[in-house]
Amino acid sequence: MSTTKLNVSRRIRATPYKSCVESHGVSGYSVVNHTVLPKGFRKTVEEDYWHLKKYVQIWDVGCQRQVAISGHDAAKLTQLMTPRDLTNATVGQCLYAPMVDEAGRMLNDPIILKLAEDCFWLSIADSDVLLWAKGLAVGMQLDVQIHEPDVWPLSIQGPLSDDLMEKVFGRVVRDIRFFRFKTLRFEDFDIIVARSGYSKQGGFELYLDKPERGAALWDALWTAGQEFNISPGSPNLIERVEGGLLSYGNEMNMENNPLECAMDQYCQLDGSIDFIGREALRLIQRTGPQQLIRGVIFNGEKCPPCQSPWPILRDGVMVGQVTTAIWSPRFENNIALGMLERNHWQAGTEVTVQVEDGSIRNGMVTDLPMIDHCTG
Amino acid sequence: MSTTKLNVSRRIRATPYKSCVESHGVSGYSVVNHTVLPKGFRKTVEEDYWHLKKYVQIWDVGCQRQVAISGHDAAKLTQLMTPRDLTNATVGQCLYAPMVDEAGRMLNDPIILKLAEDCFWLSIADSDVLLWAKGLAVGMQLDVQIHEPDVWPLSIQGPLSDDLMEKVFGRVVRDIRFFRFKTLRFEDFDIIVARSGYSKQGGFELYLDKPERGAALWDALWTAGQEFNISPGSPNLIERVEGGLLSYGNEMNMENNPLECAMDQYCQLDGSIDFIGREALRLIQRTGPQQLIRGVIFNGEKCPPCQSPWPILRDGVMVGQVTTAIWSPRFENNIALGMLERNHWQAGTEVTVQVEDGSIRNGMVTDLPMIDHCTG
Structure with a gap:
């Protein structure tokens, strides 16, 4: 199966919601940013998928650590770290931003929260962006x-x-626009609330800075959620693959650049902004990326979890690799994210996938997100 | 118990020894450097402890990732990253080295392998030193x-x-001195072999750079080890605490400096070398550290694993915290590593420990390593 035992220690940090997720019978964890990410509750991934698309869920995503950059050069450093143009970013805005090194290689893909003209939080995926930022600053x-x-x-x-x-x-939450945040009152303290989250079903992320109040916050939401059939949950693999949401470390890592990750819209390469890796990305842009993240649908029985990339072949020749795969009850087929080489990434291209259980499955390349393009 | 389920994916990397540890019935994992660390086999931690002290074990420590720094400024950058004086380091030497930031805070404690005058590998603990090094270099x-x-x-x-x-x-392995390495032949390829390792029982670390030959290397050692009663294993918590071996993320993190981690001997603060954080460490040295990593022995039944620091009290006042603790069959008592405040770190100081099961245990501060000082 996809789970095995995790030994715990101080090094892999618990979150303030530990007692809450345990009381709901959490059964599995992942580790992100040296912190646990509760992953399994009493529902199967498929039951969880249908629930997430219909009702509301509460997720412990304390592993989404913040790198806070403030001070006179904060805006300059933050811009140096991403090809996304932050010039017109406003206070209260969240910005999805690829982060690249001097060769244009992906280091992370955080959401940047602009707290003030001279204060930014990078809400990071799984790599120590803090050390990159500190190294540059020093x-x-x-x-x-x-x-x-x-x-x-x-x-x-x-x-x-x-x-x-x-x-x-209160009603004020409805006024928070997509990828914007407001500071709201909870009991006797303030909390940053953003309309964002790692699903395509809509929702909010609450940036609790009083860990001793974690259980109180969870409980208030849990109690209020009873009439909406609330359930504990976690990022859902089926929903994420259908929605084309990427995961740093899974779909891409330091071997990839943002253009092959389909992040063109977040790469301002016209020379109007200065960031590390700009010349490298302009060079890649000139010829175009050699591979691209795409969807793949493939047949056969429910596939196992993808622990290491699976070869994608076309006419017997390797043309890409699957990085994440799972059975979709909606497509009644296996669905996947993966990198396809240049001449093989067109939607509809017929391929085969070498699954790690030894089977070879017939499949087809799709656009992303799948859910818009393939089922209308 | 100390284990819970780990969900696997590409992001948490498998090692080339995966099939080997699985065939030996691995039952638990930790995650270090985005890579699994197999932790549990068929023996209990205590059985494993006695075995390690008497025979020989084979450990999958593929999670000890290397940061390779090479080129004209490699020696300069590597020295900038550590207070340890590398001036007289020789090719073929391994050097335990604290790494600190501009404020003298611990970022990691790798072993540095000097491969050439202009090439170093940092064999790292659990933080992305690669990003720190790259940030500085850029x-x-x-x-x-x-x-x-x-x-x-x-x-x-x-x-x-x-x-x-x-x-x-062959006999050549006996000529490898402590914390030195040689390049040895295995079948048809070369492999770096160092006399080092995360125990006090003696041994070697083999730096395999042909992952496709991982199983062959494991099998050769396993077969040869039968007459020596070889067992699969992993860093043993009892042996490590008795031996005073620290773990980055457990005993220390970015909130600590190397002087309070008892790493004075690795801090050249006389101004003869230039490294980041030097002035900060000199300032700390002037007044002396305010706390120090020490051993603690405490009574009562076998303690649970330390998932978050446990308060250490003296006369009802908090004077430190335990960061790692386990039952020692040799001491027939619980043993721990922890930070003690300045006026309370003398060996023999009587304290109480607030264990996370709610119990309060009587204990005593000890020198490190425990095994030399407390039992002779």
Whole structure:
């Protein structure tokens, strides 16, 4: 199966929601940013998928650590770290931003929260962006402070998220626009609430900076959520693959550049902004990427989890690799994300997938997200 | 218990020894450097402890990733990253080295392998040192290449290590001095073999750079080890605590400096070398550290694993915290590593420990390593 035992210690940090997820019978964990990510509850992944698309869920995503950059050069350093143009970013905005090194290689894909003109939080995927930022700051003698604040995101996802959040925070939550945040009052303290999250079902992320109040926050949302059939959950693999949501470390890593990750819209390469890796990305742009992240649908019985990339072949020749795969009850087929080489990434291209159980499955390349393009 | 389920994916990397540890019935994992660390086999931790002290074990420590720094400025950058004086380091030497930031805070504690005058491998603990090194190099415009090579350490530990290694590599292994390495021949390829490892029982670390030959290497050692009663294993918590071996993320993290981690001997603060954080460490040295890593022995039944620090009290006042604890069959008591405040770290100081099961235990501060000082 896809799970095996995790030994715990101080090094792999618990979150403030530990007692809550345990009381709901959490059965599996992953590890992200030296922190546990609760992954399995009493529902199967498929039951969880249908629930997430219909109701509302509460997720412990405390592993989404923040890298706080503040000070005189904070805006300069943050812009140096991403090809995304931050020039017109406004306070209160969230920005999905690829981060690349001097060769244009992906280091992370955080959401940047602009807290002030001179203060940014990078809400990171699984790599120590703090060390990259600090290395640059020390090396360039920038006037910034960089630290990991004691902040523990909690996520509310699903179509009934607004109804639930209104009950706890008031009507104001409905005024939060997509990828914007507001500071709202909870009991006797403030909390940053963003309309964002790692699903395509709508929802919010709450940036709790009072870990001792984690259980109180969870409980308030849980109690208010009863009438909306709330369930504990976690990023759902089926929903994420259908929605084309990428995972750093799975779909891409330091061997990839943002253009092959289909992040063109977040890469301002016209020379109007200065960032590390710009010349490298312009060079790649000139010829175009050699591979691209795409969807793949393939047949046969329910596939095992993808622990290491599976070869994708066309006419017996390897033309790509699957990086994440799972059975989709909606497509009644296996669905996957993967990299396809240049002449083989067109939607409809027929391929075969070498699954790690030894089977060879017939499949087809799809656009991303799958759910819009393949079922209408 | 100390284990819970781990969900696997590409992001948490398997090692080349996966099939080997699975065939031996691995039952638990930790995650280090985005890579699995197999932790549990058929023996209990106590059975494993006695075995390690008497025979020989083979450990999959592929999670000890390498940060390779090479090029014209490689020696300069490597020295900038550590307070340890590398001036007289020789090719073929391994050097345990604290790594600190501009404020003297611990970022990692790798073993540095000097492969050539202009080539170093940092064999790292659990943080992305690669990003710190790259950030500094980009920021300072240094002439270096930095990458993570496809190298997967395998460890042979225990008093019969020399006997086993001689059978596979020949008599030459006995000539490898402590914390030195040689390049040895295995079948048709070369492999770096160091006399080092994360135990006090003696042994070797093999830096395999041909992952496709991982099973062959494991099998050769396993077969040769039969007459020495070889067993699969992993860093043993009892042996490590008794031996005073620290774990980055457990005993120390970015909140600590190397002086309070008892790493004075690895900190050259006289101004003869230039490294990041030097002035900060000199300032700390002037007044002396405010706390120190020490051993603690405490009574009562077998303690649970330490998932978050446990308060250490003296006369009802908090004077430190336990970060790792386990029952020692040798001491017939619980043993721990932890930080003690300045006026309370003397060996023999009587304290109480607030264990996370709610119990309060009577204990005593000890020197490190425990095994030399407390039982002779």
